[in-house]
Amino acid sequence: MNFRERIYFLTRQIPPGKVATYGQLARLAGKPGAARAVGACMRVNPDAPTTPCHRVVAADGSLHGFFGKHRLLDRKQALLQTEGVVVCGDRVDLKQYLWENDV
DNA sequence: AGTATGACACGAC
DNA sequence: AGTCGTGCCATAC
Numbered sequence: 497m498n499f500r501e502r503i504y505f506l507t508r509q510i511p512p513g514k515v516a517t518y519g520q521l522a523r524l525a526g527k528p529g530a531a532r533a534v535g536a537c538m539r540v541n542p543d544a545p546t547t548p549c550h551r552v553v554a555a556d557g558s559l560h561g562f563f564g565k566h567r568l569l570d571r572k573q574a575l576l577q578t579e580g581v582v583v584c585g586d587r588v589d590l591k592q593y594l595w596e597n598d599v
Numbered sequence: 600a601g602t603a604t605g606a607c608a609c610g611a612c
Numbered sequence: 613a614g615t616c617g618t619g620c621c622a623t624a625c
Binding site for chain 3: 498499500522527528529530531532533534536537539540
């Protein structure tokens with residue numbers, strides 16, 4: 497299982513209404529410093545709906561990438577809010593929606 | 600095999 | 613608190 501697959505798997509484990517940071521996924525993947533690598537995996541993200549990359553945010557809770565050029569953030573943003581994540585502008589309250597991975 | 604690029608994170612100012 | 617610079621890992625060419 498390559499890192500990418502782990503990242504996708506972990507991302508899939510993110511419950512609705514919650515978000516995980518790249519560093520978090522990287523850490524769960526076994527590479528606490530592979531935050532960038534996580535983002536790289538999301539970029540290739542072959543399974544967009546299967547891998548809720550929109551649930552993956554930066555360490556500050558700010559949404560990255562998936563809205564940059566595509567600007568479809570509004571769509572993802574709305575989706576996140578539908579799941580229970582209130583997106584403040586381009587950021588979410590990690591203290592409230594940060595995936596604790598208790599499971 | 601090496602170089603260049605990238606959806607990040609942390610430290611310091 | 614916000615902004616700037618550097619470091620880490622993986623992927624793609």
